[in-house]
Amino acid sequence: MLDEWHERFNKKSVLEPLFTPRELELFPGKANAGSLAGRYIIKKLLFTELKYEGDFREIEILNDDFGKPLLRLSDHLKGCCYNRGIQNICCSISHSRKRVVGMIIFEI
Numbered sequence: 001m002l003d004e005w006h007e008r009f010n011k012k013s014v015l016e017p018l019f020t021p022r023e024l025e026l027f028p029g030k031a032n033a034g035s036l037a038g039r040y041i042i043k044k045l046l047f048t049e050l051k052y053e054g055d056f057r058e059i060e061i062l063n064d065d066f067g068k069p070l071l072r073l074s075d076h077l078k079g080c081c082y083n084r085g086i087q088n089i090c091c092s093i094s095h096s097r098k099r100v101v102g103m104i105i106f107e108i
Contacts (some may be wrong), residue, residue, distance in 0.1 A: 018043070018056045026062065035097030041102035042069070042091045048079050049104065054091050060089070081106075 001100070018040055027035040039061045046052075046059060058074035070093050071080065087088060088107040095101070 020057050020060045022062065023060060034097075034100055035093070037100045038093030038095055039069075040103050041091060041100060042071075042104060045102060045104050046077075046089070049106070050077070051082070052077065052080055061093075 019036065023036070023039060027039075040056075042061055043059045044057050047054065047056075052054070054074075054076070059079050060072040062070050062072065064070050071091060072088055073089075085108050086106045090105040090107065093100070094102045
């Protein structure tokens with residue numbers, strides 16, 4: 001599955017609208033297809049749950065020193081969360097060579 005994702009999405013014209021330059025810099029190439037696919041899943045989940053249609057680059061997902069995903073939201077998305085009573089968002093990404101899973105938790 002990840003190989004298919006990589007083949008389909010491994011083009012600058014496809015990746016650039018989905019990921020920030022920093023995300024693309026930190027996770028380049030086929031070896032990081034799982035990391036990018038997981039980030040895409042988290043962004044899609046957030047947009048779906050917040051009922052928001054916007055630019056995927058309004059969400060940047062980096063890692064802390066231990067590899068834990070850290071979300072950085074645009075000011076507009078922060079406002080959407082605030083208006084819904086969401087105080088914090090945690091996420092988890094896991095992948096193998098063939099599968100990817102992502103999960104978000106809203107703290108209210």
